[in-house]
Amino acid sequence: MISQNTPLAVLKPKDFASDQDVRWCPGCGDYAILKQTQKVLANLGSRRENTVFVAGIGCSSRFPYYMGTYGFHTIHGRGAAVATGVKIANPELDVWLVTGDGDGLSIGGNHLMHALRRNVGLNIMLFNNRIYGLTKGQYSPTSEQGKKTPSTPMGSIDPPLSPLSIAVAAEASFVARSVDVDKSLTDVLETAAKHPGTSLVEIYQDCNVFNHEAFAYATGRRGFEKEDHVLRLEAGQPMIFGKDRDKGIRLTDLKPEVVQLGDGVSEADLLVHDPSDHCLAFLLSRLRHPEFPEPVGVIYAAEKPRYEELVAGQVAEARERRPDANLRDLLHAGETFTVEA
Amino acid sequence: MSSGDGVSVAQKPAKRLTSAVIRFAGDSGDGMQMAGTQFTDTSALFGNDVATLPDFPAEIRAPAGTVAGVSGFQINFASEDIHTPGDRVNALIAMNPAALKAHIVDVEPGGLVIVNETEFTKVNLKKAKYAEGYNPLDDEVLNSSYQLLRVPISRLNSEALAETGLGAKDAGRCRNMYALGIVYWLYGRPLETTVTFIENYFTKKKKRPEVAEANIKALKAGYYFGETAEIFSTRYAIDKAEIAPGVYRKVTGNDALAMGLIAASELSGKDLVYCSYPITPASTILHALSAQKQFGVKTFQAEDEIAACCAAIGASYAGQIGVTGTSGPGLALKGEAMGLAVITELPLIVVNVQRGGPSTGLPTKTEQADLLQAMYGRNSDSPVVVLAPSSPGDCFEIGIEAARIAMQHMTPVVILTDGYLANGAEPWAIPDVEKLEPIELPEAGDASSFEPYARDEKGVRPWASPGMAGFEHRIGGLEKEHVTGNVSYDPENHQLMTLLRQQKIDKVAEQVPAIEPYGDADAELLVLGWGGPCGSIYTAVERARERGLKVAGAHLRYLNPMPMNLGEVLKRFPRVLIPEINMGQLRSMLRAKFLVDARGLNKVQGRPFLVEEISMAIDRMLDGTWGDAEALMPRNGELVLPRPWTN
Numbered sequence: 001m002i003s004q005n006t007p008l009a010v011l012k013p014k015d016f017a018s019d020q021d022v023r024w025c026p027g028c029g030d031y032a033i034l035k036q037t038q039k040v041l042a043n044l045g046s047r048r049e050n051t052v053f054v055a056g057i058g059c060s061s062r063f064p065y066y067m068g069t070y071g072f073h074t075i076h077g078r079g080a081a082v083a084t085g086v087k088i089a090n091p092e093l094d095v096w097l098v099t100g101d102g103d104g105l106s107i108g109g110n111h112l113m114h115a116l117r118r119n120v121g122l123n124i125m126l127f128n129n130r131i132y133g134l135t136k137g138q139y140s141p142t143s144e145q146g147k148k149t150p151s152t153p154m155g156s157i158d159p160p161l162s163p164l165s166i167a168v169a170a171e172a173s174f175v176a177r178s179v180d181v182d183k184s185l186t187d188v189l190e191t192a193a194k195h196p197g198t199s200l201v202e203i204y205q206d207c208n209v210f211n212h213e214a215f216a217y218a219t220g221r222r223g224f225e226k227e228d229h230v231l232r233l234e235a236g237q238p239m240i241f242g243k244d245r246d247k248g249i250r251l252t253d254l255k256p257e258v259v260q261l262g263d264g265v266s267e268a269d270l271l272v273h274d275p276s277d278h279c280l281a282f283l284l285s286r287l288r289h290p291e292f293p294e295p296v297g298v299i300y301a302a303e304k305p306r307y308e309e310l311v312a313g314q315v316a317e318a319r320e321r322r323p324d325a326n327l328r329d330l331l332h333a334g335e336t337f338t339v340e341a
Numbered sequence: 342m343s344s345g346d347g348v349s350v351a352q353k354p355a356k357r358l359t360s361a362v363i364r365f366a367g368d369s370g371d372g373m374q375m376a377g378t379q380f381t382d383t384s385a386l387f388g389n390d391v392a393t394l395p396d397f398p399a400e401i402r403a404p405a406g407t408v409a410g411v412s413g414f415q416i417n418f419a420s421e422d423i424h425t426p427g428d429r430v431n432a433l434i435a436m437n438p439a440a441l442k443a444h445i446v447d448v449e450p451g452g453l454v455i456v457n458e459t460e461f462t463k464v465n466l467k468k469a470k471y472a473e474g475y476n477p478l479d480d481e482v483l484n485s486s487y488q489l490l491r492v493p494i495s496r497l498n499s500e501a502l503a504e505t506g507l508g509a510k511d512a513g514r515c516r517n518m519y520a521l522g523i524v525y526w527l528y529g530r531p532l533e534t535t536v537t538f539i540e541n542y543f544t545k546k547k548k549r550p551e552v553a554e555a556n557i558k559a560l561k562a563g564y565y566f567g568e569t570a571e572i573f574s575t576r577y578a579i580d581k582a583e584i585a586p587g588v589y590r591k592v593t594g595n596d597a598l599a600m601g602l603i604a605a606s607e608l609s610g611k612d613l614v615y616c617s618y619p620i621t622p623a624s625t626i627l628h629a630l631s632a633q634k635q636f637g638v639k640t641f642q643a644e645d646e647i648a649a650c651c652a653a654i655g656a657s658y659a660g661q662i663g664v665t666g667t668s669g670p671g672l673a674l675k676g677e678a679m680g681l682a683v684i685t686e687l688p689l690i691v692v693n694v695q696r697g698g699p700s701t702g703l704p705t706k707t708e709q710a711d712l713l714q715a716m717y718g719r720n721s722d723s724p725v726v727v728l729a730p731s732s733p734g735d736c737f738e739i740g741i742e743a744a745r746i747a748m749q750h751m752t753p754v755v756i757l758t759d760g761y762l763a764n765g766a767e768p769w770a771i772p773d774v775e776k777l778e779p780i781e782l783p784e785a786g787d788a789s790s791f792e793p794y795a796r797d798e799k800g801v802r803p804w805a806s807p808g809m810a811g812f813e814h815r816i817g818g819l820e821k822e823h824v825t826g827n828v829s830y831d832p833e834n835h836q837l838m839t840l841l842r843q844q845k846i847d848k849v850a851e852q853v854p855a856i857e858p859y860g861d862a863d864a865e866l867l868v869l870g871w872g873g874p875c876g877s878i879y880t881a882v883e884r885a886r887e888r889g890l891k892v893a894g895a896h897l898r899y900l901n902p903m904p905m906n907l908g909e910v911l912k913r914f915p916r917v918l919i920p921e922i923n924m925g926q927l928r929s930m931l932r933a934k935f936l937v938d939a940r941g942l943n944k945v946q947g948r949p950f951l952v953e954e955i956s957m958a959i960d961r962m963l964d965g966t967w968g969d970a971e972a973l974m975p976r977n978g979e980l981v982l983p984r985p986w987t988n
Contacts (some may be wrong), residue, residue: 017532020827049810054655057818066813070807072658073817074651081648085655085663086807088639089614090424093659093807111651114644228379241527311639318481318634325635329605330776335534336771337386341586 005068005075013038018068024059028181029205034066035128037096051094054083056103059134060127060205063098077108080115083122084307090119091308094193101128101193107143116170118307119197125189126163126202131211149210159305161276164285167200168278168300175281175300179218180206184232184296191298197306217289218296227338229289233297238270241293256283258292275301355529356459360419362427363524365517366444366738367436367457367728368400368405369412370967372517373540374550377414378904379521384418384683385591385768388581391418392876393428393766399621399704406460406468411443418693419581421695424732424876426765428951432527433819436460436494438469441693445487454487454882455523457516459495501562505555516827522563528577535560594733594762597624597769599629601740601926602664604638608741609748609780614656616641616649621704621849622760623694626666645945646674650691654678656915657687658816662744666692668760669711670700673718681717683842685792685816686802688747691725695759697947706947707760709872710923715755715929716901722839724846726754727901731875732770733762739898751801752851757900759922759947761873776857793826800845802826805882856910860886860893866962869939871897871927874950879948881955890963897927899984903934911937918942918962920955924983925972941972941984951975 016038024030041051052071055061056079066069073081083097097115104112104126115122131149132237138151142163146155167175172197178185180203192199206214213221220226227243239249240261248270250259259265272278281300288294319325347421363380366371374395385391389727393417409969429449435441437460448454461478477483480492490863498519502512518539525532533613536557543553549892567573592600617627617636639656643649646667653663657954667675681687697703711718715727726746730739736758743754755933785803787790788811806814814826822829823837858867870878875896882894893914897903910916911931919928920942928941942958943949955974961967961980973980 020815021483022733040447047810048813049808052659052807055817064817068813070813071815071817072655072685073815073819074654075818078647079652081651081654082658083613083645084648085616085641085652085657086659087655088641088652089612089659089661089663090655090806090808110644111648114648139554173694220837268343268816298463311641315634315637315639319513319637322635325633326774327604327636330603331771332588332590332635335386337388338588339388339584 004330011046011048011054013042016041016046016068016248018066020065022066023062024061025207026207028059028126029129029207030063031059032180033079033185033203033205034063034135036123036186037189038067040186040193041120043186044193046094048260050092051096052086053096053098054079054086054097054110056100057134058100058103060098060100061103066242077103077106077109078109079103081091084115084118084120087120087122087308088311091306093311094310095122097122097124099124099126101130101140101142101163105161105166109141113166113170116167116172116198116200119171119173119304120307121196122198123189123193124198124200126200126204128163128202128212129205129207130214131207133207133210133319137210141268145256146148162285163200163202164299165282168282168285172200172300173197173304175285175296176200176298177202177205179215179230179296181219182296187335188297195301195306202331218294230286231291231295233273233275233284234272235275235298238267238269238272240267243257247293250260256287256292275299278302343638346442356374357574357578357580359421359579360417360423360427360580361431361527361528362417362429362580363412363432363434364413364415364430364444364447365434365520366411366413366440367517369402370402370405371412371436372485372514373412373414373436376517376652377416377849378818380524380530380864381416381766382538382591383465383525383530384416385589386534387397387530388887389418389420389579390423390582390584390768391766392423392426392592395764396703398949405463406437406439406467406551408439408469411440413444417655418579420582422582422584424879425659425949428953430632432524434524436516436520438465438471438477440705442469442471444484444932448487450486452487453490455490455492455506455520456683457494457520458491459493480486488702488799492523492566492570492572494523494832495757497562497566498559502555505558507550507551507555511552512555515556518556518559519563522560522565523567525560526564526576526713527563527565527573528579532560532564542656569768575660576985580673585706585770589768589770590751590793590929591766592733592737592769593625593764593766594730594736594758595625595628595694595764596756597607597734598740598756599626599633599729601634602630602690602744603638604737604777605741605744605780606636606638606662608777609662609744609782611748611782612637612639612661613664614639614641614653614661616643616652617655618643618646618648618649618671620668620671621672622696622763623666623668623692625763626692626694627923641969646671648680650675650678654682654685654687654689657682657689658685660804660805662688662690662748664690666694668696668700668704669696669714671700672711672714679725680721682753683723683725684821684846685819686751688751688804690743690754690756692756693885694763695757699944703947707873708758708945709759709874710926710945712900712923712926712930724842724843724946725748725901726752726756726846726849728754728760729757729898729900731872731896731898733765733767737769737772739911741777741780746849746852748780748782748804749801750799750845751783751804752846757872759873763966785809794821795824796841796845799848800841827935852904853899853902853904855906856895856897856904857892858895858910861891862893864891864893864914866892866916866918866959867911868894868918868920868955868959869893869911870894870920871900873922877950878920878954880952881959884952884956885959890959892959892963908935911935911939915960916940918958920944920950920958921950940967940970942973942975942980944975954980
């Protein structure tokens with residue numbers, strides 16, 4: 001949710017930076033996300049005093065220290081719970097939650113799921129680098145099976161989970177994906193910030209120390225042509241992708257398939273993106289490299305009542321029903337008896 | 342005497358008593374808690390002093406008729422000032438064989454035992470695991486030891502309700518009211534309070550007027566039975582208690598605590614944000630507060646204990662009063678988040694309604710064994726304020742005091758109440774709202790000179806919350822640099838901050854009232870207690886003094902920091918006894934801090950102390966027969982060494 005206050009002075013991206021030295025590894029994808037977030041806040045006309053960045057633990061979760069807003073670096077996995085308390089106490093604040101794949105999906109999986117289903121007015125940025133960076137390179141809940149790390153020298157045996165599938169299943173009202181160095185990130189974050197209720201944006205983020213180029217296919221590194229491996233979603237538009245925009249996604253027998261345009265296949269045969277379609281959202285969340293291009297952009301968006309407003313609404317309703325409520329009557333409620341002097 | 346409900350009652354001889362302890366016991370579906378609560382309310386309104394001990398199984402419905410499924414409710418009501426639910430039961434109402442089996446042991450010799458004879462069937466005797474062919478009602482020893490009265494309550498109740506048209510099941514459910522009617526007659530209680538309750542509950546709330554009518558009919562039928570049946574030789578009369586003038590109501594500890602927290606919200610102008618995960622016996626605080634949203638109370642039933650604590654911290658960070666409530670194992674889960682509140686120096690109230698442990702332990706039974714967890718159960722040096730109410734009514738004051746300290750000193754405050762205080766009830770002198778002191782809040786100061794970790798003369802940092810322009814700053818779990826609050830790994834700074842956090846808590850002691858022992862100033866022995874046992878200790882000390890012994894007692898409401906005169910008080914008395922419902926946690930703290938040879942009386946049976954247990958300990962401390970033991974435990978009416986206690 002964005003601030004409703006009229007800006008007193010136009011703030012620039014640098015006004016949203018703190019005076020602290022940024023201490024991520026040189027080349028970390030977090031830098032790109034930090035810059036774009038500061039730009040988004042400036043674009044939105046946000047006020048520093050009304051903006052709160054809450055984080056858990058991990059490299060990404062140092063994010064609040066580098067923002068010139070209010071910030072709360074909390075404990076491992078619990079950022080969503082702290083942020084929920086902030087919103088309940090003061091629904092006017094623009095609250096952002098920065099979390100990673102380890103923080104948000106492993107130790108904090110429970111809290112993430114419940115923040116999503118409650119539709120607390122949070123902007124959640126889930127930095128997914130498929131590795132534990134801060135603890136020096138163990139596999140994470142999104143690491144691919146067979147991943148060799150210090151804690152899995154023979155290869156990880158855990159199947160990875162899909163953050164977007166979880167978000168859709170947890171009744172999230174806004175689900176999107178982008179990539180740290182992708183030009184779409186600013187737009188996606190802006191759209192997410194404007195969404196009332198919880199927005200979850202999965203951001204593919206490069207950990208260039210422990211899991212470098214895990215998303216090379218989506219960033220165009222290692223010789224990949226990225227447009228062949230990402231599907232840029234646009235509402236109302238057919239799902240076309242590829243450097244030459246000659247490929248698309250078609251549904252056959254309820255199963256998605258990649259098709260080559262021409263050769264008897266036209267745009268009219270392709271799936272059309274509808275961000276309000278919950279079933280389609282789940283389907284999109286299942287498209288994985290290398291079999292499919294991976295969707296970026298807004299996968300799902302729906303209006304749903306916001307949790308903190310429902311909380312405040314019940315308080316308002318109770319006050320309306322009992323406008324004369326006072327402490328004296330509360331203490332004297334029920335049966336009382338008087339002992340005379 | 343009139344029942345006050347048009348029931349005219351002929352005079353039977355009434356024996357005057359100063360107090361009586363009665364206990365309702367039956368299957369957990371028998372409505373014993375409701376019957377006990379009604380008796381309590383009626384007696385409180387009648388003007389008696391009352392104290393109660395509800396005792397129910399952890400299972401919602403253990404198999405009917407088994408000893409495991411027995412639910413009990415004990416009430417001590419008196420014409421004098423009382424502080425405990427009583428030791429020995431004067432009258433037991435046993436609704437089935439299992440209830441008799443489970444509770445007869447607590448009845449005084451010669452005491453009244455009213456049994457629901459209808460339920461003493463072969464099947465039920467078997468369920469209660471009595472030996473084949475044995476019926477306790479025919480037992481000569483039992484009959485000669487107690488006044489055993491057989492009343493076919495279930496049958497009489499069904500007959501009384503035969504004309505109501507109510508089904509057998511619904512009619513059967515009224516038998517608790519039939520039993521209550523008998524007891525009301527026996528102790529000369531008016532029926533109005535219960536009649537009003539039944540009408541409100543069944544007619545207005547549940548929309549079942551026919552059930553209300555049946556319950557009232559059963560209540561009156563029980564009452565008439567007392568009058569007409571020739572089985573009771575005596576009635577008992579317990580006059581109004583001489584208690585201080587004022588307006589009173591009955592409260593349980595959890596009710597009082599909920600009201601105290603709302604009062605704190607009103608007194609400080611901050612919204613109360615109560616975040617909790619359901620857990621026995623703390624859940625009723627969540628229920629009570631959820632019903633009071635007109636006071637701006639926001640309640641959040643979180644997904645788990647950790648989230649509850651974190652959300653409360655988030656609420657405090659955002660400028661309101663964050664409170665989280667739980668019981669023992671829940672406190673363990675909150676530990677990491679409490680550490681976050683310590684290092685970020687945010688206000689936070691953590692209510693721990695202690696219960697038997699470790700782990701899930703005895704979920705519905707009382708204990709006070711989380712003191713060391715509250716004090717030290719977090720990583721590193723992590724000092725917090727710890728408070729403990731000394732009676733159900735005192736929970737109100739503790740709620741306000743915790744909020745005052747949390748906000749004025751920017752610190753987590755743990756309230757250690759317990760299952761006995763939480764569920765137990767007593768008459769409570771309703772305080773004058775006008776006389777409650779407003780809670781002054783710390784100022785954030787001036788934006789231009791704001792430093793998030795600058796401290797005032799009390800060592801307290803300013804409270805600036807999101808939304809305040811010019812005060813933007815970052816906090817978190819990483820060590821803070823003194824004054825600026827920036828992340829710092831500097832070794833000297835960590836030592837300094839560790840000290841500053843400790844000093845801040847120590848300075849709270851300047852506002853802590855001095856501990857004031859009662860009893861004999863020149864006593865040989867001080868009996869010091871905290872929390873639930875305070876009532877039993879008070880009564881035992883007073884009884885010892887009546888016997889001419891030189892004894893003093895004291896309640897410790899502030900466990901961290903402790904009153905500044907505590908060391909001096911402990912040294913003033915040659916001997917110190919500390920009864921606790923744990924293995925000696927306060928005793929350990931005091932021995933370590935003050936090098937005092939405090940002795941312990943330690944009971945961990947899921948039940949509060951009997952006065953006689955503390956009386957025995959007082960006697961043994963004074964007559965020199967205690968010996969070298971640091972602690973004794975009550976067992977089967979004796980005090981024994983904990984160690985050789987084997988089965």
